[in-house]
Amino acid sequence: DAMVIQNPRYQVTQFGKPVTLSCSQTLNHNVMYWYQQKSSQAPKLLFHYYDKDFNNEADTPDNFQSRRPNTSFCFLDIRSPGLGDAAMYLCATSREAGNTEAFFGQGTRLTVV
């Protein structure tokens, strides 16, 4: 059974139209991450939550926001998508401590038209 679920798998949005991607987990992990992955590149960390504490990477554009209403759910909001925001968006979770692995969802492929 999938433990980290991302919806939708594919999202098409218009230039400048706000879009929300969702992630849910059944692992009860404290840490949730959002990554952006462009073709043939490494996943780039946008931000992460440690419980309710939000941690933004210094180079994440203001256009990207996130919400975590409870342990199980986390949302990525792109306020005004540009063509350069087209990418695969990956959600991941991990336990709070120890040399633990990150569990990834299947990703959401975002297309901006």
Next chain:
Amino acid sequence: GNSVTQMEGPVTLSEEAFLTINCTYTATGYPSLFWYVQYPGEGLQLLLKATKADDKGSNKGFEATYRKETTSFHLEKGSVQVSDSAVYFCALFISRGSYIPTFGRGTSLIVHP
């Protein structure tokens, strides 16, 4: 800062050939090291990990040894299959409060029958 460097791909092999994908890292502190695999259109899956120097991670015929003296974690497999065709990511996890994964850019493996 922390970083991971992987050999550039694609790596193209015939079935049953020996595989090596090089990975080196720089990190402050004592990271845990991971290999993830990504099949087309999918999220990342953990392949193997090692949490301290000289540990060997292994899974599905793949192996990698954590070499602190050379700061390396090279991925090997004795006999590849067509089904191993995917992108392989080397990653390190190090504590910044919570554990933050840093990924290499990935190495594409193509295995021909």
